[in-house]
Amino acid sequence: MRIPGIQIDFKRMAGAAPASHARVDATQWAEAARLVRESSFRLVALWGADNRPRDGTFSAFAAYAVEAGLCVLELAIAPAQPVYPDISGLFPAAERMQRALHDLLGVAPAENVVAPAQAAAQSVRPWLRHGAWRADEFPLRHDFDASARRESALDNYAFVRVEGEGVHEIPVGPIHAGVIEPGHFRFSVVGEKVLRLEERLGYAHKGIDRHWRDFTVADGYRLAGRVSGDSTVAYAWAYAQAAESLLGVTAPARALWLRALMLERERVANHLGDLGALGNDAAFGFALAQFMRIKEDWVRLNDRVFGHRFLMDRIVPGGVAADASIGQLAEIAGQARSVAAEAQTLRQIFDEHSGLQDRFITAGRVTPDLARRLGLVGLAGRASGQPYDLRVDHPCEPYGALGVRKMVYKAGDVAARVHGRFDELFESLRLLEAIVDGMVPGETRADLPAPKPAAFGIGWVEGWRGEVMVALEAGEGGRIAGGHAHDPSWHNWPLIEHAVIGNIVPDFPLINKSFNLSYSGVDG
């Protein structure tokens, strides 16, 4: 695995995710970022760790998706000068990741780190720290007192103001009108038209990157599955891949087929709910009633077969924690067929409903060019011409055998994201029948050896929103030394700020729902 144009000694990591790792210096870090951008490859994640117990330094990590898979660069940062080269000029999505990293670890992006005397850390605007800890404290550092009682300080977050005649500011959240996650949206509007939207997230920050240390490699899947509840299967699988990668374990074949079964069932559940909600956000309550009924049938079958409506804690390192009988697999295939038939009828109703289409078409448009420049990924990315789907690009077993079809569109509006959900829904239903058909017999769970300290693993799975990545480092005695779970929503949230410009405020719920990004997943 390589980044074209630079000689870096990448070591291929064991495991299902095609990933390589290398330690780099600041010059290589900056140069690699530039070359990745030049080759039109992608930034997947940026995060950090306090590795002072291990080798006296902080670490910054960057994971890039290149041709053959994921390249993970690890940069050692001296505590005396906690700066690293800023990559947000090349990858705009890195801006918030870098702000979050500064809040948690106290390492800052700088323009020029090659000449430390001239290095000036840009003043880093907080992202996750809303005042729950002081500016001179950093929760990821080992010397941070996590149990100390702190008073939340009221902070004054400087939103960008829009000046002009007739411009009004509408603050929305963190508590929203419906049953939905918390986040703040600051609109600048003229009449009903949105001139600018600025998001402020971090309200659901639970300290997950520090929490990994409370778990062992064997049981950390429980935390992974609760980073973003509607993607619990994708996260648990990515975690299991990372754990298996650092342990040198392969899950048995039947477990992999069952994992794919669960992942596709999660994809379908979310697409069903979203299609109903999108209809509802355009005042088509019939859609919500119908799709939520079907979704209820769907999750009830999950419960009957696997013991949990949303399949939480079913994927574990080594395999899966639940199996399905032949009869249950037949029921799953039968349900896939009946849901496909119902969804066909509903799609036709959607397509022929002129009021609905009038709301969907051209609303919240993200052009393929903007999507490419800003790095839109996943379902929303594919709706704006960004053709990335790990199940096709880097298929892990059993996806290679299944032959997943990629659903890519150019329009980039709400209608395209609705089409994406319908088409992916039908494709997943087809995959479920194929998985049941191709299900292999055998064991469902392998034993786990004790992890070697400092062993490092990566997991990378195409969740329903997009690619989920989990990085894991083992510590002493089977415990986790550090970890990071990365949600694809990091890349997509900034695009919503662009998608709403020129649309009317009442279309915001519709546009936002058409992306349906994770708040908890990015708040970490």
Added chain:
Amino acid sequence: MIPILLKILKTGVVSEPAPATREEWRTRAATIEAEILAILGRALVIRHVDAGSCNGCELELQALDNPYYNIEGLGIRFAASPRHADMLLVTGPVSRNMERALRIAYDAMPDPKLVVAVGDCGRDGGIFGAGYATCGGVSKVIPVDVTVPGCPPPPMAVLQGILTAISSRAG
């Protein structure tokens, strides 16, 4: 229009009967006066606050409005403002970043008011517990009437928790 009507007729009515209440979930005695109960009757307006949950509990709260549980058919509905609410339904361990917003929503509710904490996180912080980023449960921030454990608790359990809280008011 015809395909829509045909689909509605073909689907039929799928709502299931409401569950009985679970007395053991009541965690503090109600302080509501009997005459207010009589005036309020059994209609209930709920304001939901996501105090940092993983979004799993939200999926089950959204399910409450689906045709099977049909919470609106029981005279219970969600409102956009705490000023219109009788009950606060709170999910999440209460992240420190949501602590203030939760308090403001609670204070904005008129009396009499009820609070139901949903999920293991709502009960005691769940897998996140109490730490630098999480308060460790809804009761650490505001008074709680009923707690519904689970991860996430299925809609039936949440409904039972809601009805338990209401029945404590009916006397």
